[in-house]
Amino acid sequence: MDTMGRHVIAELWQCNIDKLNDINFIERVFVDAALEAGAEVREVAFHKFAPQGVSGVVIISESHLTIHSFPEHGYASIDVYTCGDRIDPNVASDFIANALGAGKSEVVEVPRGIGPIEVTPRKTEKTYTK
Amino acid sequence: MDTMGRHVIAELWQCNIDKLNDINFIERVFVDAALEAGAEVREVAFHKFAPQGVSGVVIISESHLTIHSFPEHGYASIDVYTCGDRIDPNVASDFIANALGAGKSEVVEVPRGIGPIEVTPRKTEKTYTK
Numbered sequence: 001m002d003t004m005g006r007h008v009i010a011e012l013w014q015c016n017i018d019k020l021n022d023i024n025f026i027e028r029v030f031v032d033a034a035l036e037a038g039a040e041v042r043e044v045a046f047h048k049f050a051p052q053g054v055s056g057v058v059i060i061s062e063s064h065l066t067i068h069s070f071p072e073h074g075y076a077s078i079d080v081y082t083c084g085d086r087i088d089p090n091v092a093s094d095f096i097a098n099a100l101g102a103g104k105s106e107v108v109e110v111p112r113g114i115g116p117i118e119v120t121p122r123k124t125e126k127t128y129t130k
Numbered sequence: 131m132d133t134m135g136r137h138v139i140a141e142l143w144q145c146n147i148d149k150l151n152d153i154n155f156i157e158r159v160f161v162d163a164a165l166e167a168g169a170e171v172r173e174v175a176f177h178k179f180a181p182q183g184v185s186g187v188v189i190i191s192e193s194h195l196t197i198h199s200f201p202e203h204g205y206a207s208i209d210v211y212t213c214g215d216r217i218d219p220n221v222a223s224d225f226i227a228n229a230l231g232a233g234k235s236e237v238v239e240v241p242r243g244i245g246p247i248e249v250t251p252r253k254t255e256k257t258y259t260k
Binding site: 073113 | 133135141179196200202203207240242251
């Protein structure tokens with residue numbers, strides 16, 4: 001398999017606080033986001049923290065999706081990393097941003113596995129449909 | 131909890147091919163790397179691909195460590211993301227690079243959860259002890 005990959009880093013702000021604290025909802029959204037992008041789900045692991053916050057990962061054949069949520073700040077830290085050029089990681093990250101009701105985001109894309117790491121801002125301050 | 135985090139992206143090249151294909155070795159290295167950095171391990175999920183390659187994640191209280199290995203290219207794609215300022219993600223990523231026998235690496239650090247994403251190259255072309 002080619003080493004080339006696309007890694008989307010998304011900082012989501014002003015998210016729905018209840019959703020950010022709901023491990024079952026987040027797990028379902030992440031699996032759905034992977035499938036929506038056309039990825040193949042391999043492993044799923046999520047963890048709920050006390051008193052709040054969820055961390056988790058979906059390992060896909062094409063790499064991974066991760067989240068760390070901070071309900072008290074309305075913030076979710078998202079990574080969507082896809083190997084190859086068949087899948088667009090932005091499809092999954094947009095799906096997640098919409099599902100979490102993000103009011104504001106910063107998204108950059110980092111090329112992986114092809115040499116020098118150069119970061120491309122995709123968009124900032126995008127407002128998602130609530 | 132504060133949203134501030136440090137995300138180390140490490141591209142490791144010229145790694146030991148056998149190690150890149152050994153799921154048990156990689157899982158142990160990743161758990162040890164997390165502990166070496168002083169992190170608290172919460173969830174562990176690794177997957178072996180056919181004919182080769184390993185993907186996996188260790189979720190820590192402070193965020194996560196991930197790997198995607200490409201034995202046929204001697205390449206491993208590493209992420210170490212730690213929230214807060216108690217832990218240095220570079221400790222874990224250096225531990226992993228050494229364990230995998232990386233001959234060459236590119237490492238950048240991405241601040242998370244604090245506003246604009248700016249990437250700082252930490253070092254390039256570092257040679258690790260084999």
